[in-house]
Amino acid sequence: DTGVSQDPRHKITKRGQNVTFRCDPISEHNRLYWYRQTLGQGPEFLTYFQNEAQLEKSRLLSDRFSAERPKGSFSTLEIQRTEQGDSAMYLCASSTGTSGGYTDTQYFGPGTRLTVL
Amino acid sequence: AQSVTQLGSHVSVSEGALVLLRCNYSSSVPPYLFWYVQYPNQGLQLLLKYTSAATLVKGINGFEAEFKKSETSFHLTKPSAHMSDAAEYFCAVTHEKLTFGTGTRLTIIP
Numbered sequence: 001d002t003g004v005s006q007d008p009r010h011k012i013t014k015r016g017q018n019v020t021f022r023c024d025p026i027s028e029h030n031r032l033y034w035y036r037q038t039l040g041q042g043p044e045f046l047t048y049f050q051n052e053a054q055l056e057k058s059r060l061l062s063d064r065f066s067a068e069r070p071k072g073s074f075s076t077l078e079i080q081r082t083e084q085g086d087s088a089m090y091l092c093a094s095s096t097g098t099s100g101g102y103t104d105t106q107y108f109g110p111g112t113r114l115t116v117l
Numbered sequence: 118a119q120s121v122t123q124l125g126s127h128v129s130v131s132e133g134a135l136v137l138l139r140c141n142y143s144s145s146v147p148p149y150l151f152w153y154v155q156y157p158n159q160g161l162q163l164l165l166k167y168t169s170a171a172t173l174v175k176g177i178n179g180f181e182a183e184f185k186k187s188e189t190s191f192h193l194t195k196p197s198a199h200m201s202d203a204a205e206y207f208c209a210v211t212h213e214k215l216t217f218g219t220g221t222r223l224t225i226i227p
Contacts, residue, residue, distance in 0.1 A: 004160070033214065040126075042207050042217030043161070056214065091160060093215075103149050103168040106215060108160035 002026075004109035006092050012115045013082055020078045021112045025094030032075050033106060034067055035091040036060065043091050049075060050097060082116045089113050119144045119210045121191075123218035131226045136180075136195040138221045140208030143189065150191045151209045152182055155220075161207065167191060178202070200225050 005024045013019050025032050030051055035043035046065070047057045051072040061067075064082075069075040079086055089111045095104035124139040142148050149168050153161040165176025172184040178201075182193045191208060203225045209215040 035215075040219070042209070042220050043215070045214040045216070048214060093161075103166070103211070105163050105166065108153075108162070110158075110160045 004092055004094050004107050006090075006109040006112050008112055009110060010113050010115075012117065014117050015084060016081055018078065018080045019082060019114065020076055021090055021092075021114075023075045023077070023092030023094075023109060025074070025092070026107055028096075029094035029107075030072075030097035031095045031104065031106075032069055033093040033095075034075070034077050035093065037089040037091055037111070038087075046077075079114075082114075084116045087114055087116045119146075119148060119212055119216055121150075121208045121210050121216065121218040123206075123208050123221050125221055126219065127222045127224065129224040129226055130198045132200055133197050136193070136198045136202065136223065138193040138206050138208075138223065140182075140191045140193065140218060141189050142191060142208075142210050144210060146212070149211045150182075150184065151211065151215065152176065152180070152191075152193050153207045153209060153217075155205045155207065157204075164193070164206075198223075198225050200227065 007022045033048040034046040037043040049069040064080045067077045091111045092109045093106040095106045120143045122141045151166045152164040155161045165174045167184045175181045180195045205220045207220045208218045
């Protein structure tokens, strides 16, 4: 069990560029979550997957954001036409999904810190 | 809708003193509650969770929390603070997805 990994750890981009982040969950974890954390705040839910199905999206996830988990393993989060307000830490978490998600422990990756200039 | 409120964005305690971090929840259904810790430039690590079994929950690193329905609270405590406890602590409630509080930064004074 190597834990949840995220790549890259840091990304600096110019406003208007597209960026893509990758998350590799703990193997055999069925659920995968994306959160966004801005400075001085707690993480905010963005979206989650049960295997390859995207089951819920927050209203925080504008149409510039898209997430995929094509084979039910790793996931990508793409932000198109980045804005300075997108600067944040993007966290990925995974869980087994065995209890319907209510009491499962979510294991977090180290995050990708995005800076939009 | 479910939410948590963490009272005190910054808490400072002396090494060896009691740590008390406050969390109050709001939930229309019986809540499942979590405490996570975040060290600088790292992801979140689970300290403990309440899932409607015992109301006093013991976690890692000597931390524990007590679920009090009458007070809608789930405060985190540790009898004796250690320098390594300095971090950001988040309370969270879950209904499939986690809803976090704004966090409490704990500083330990030598």
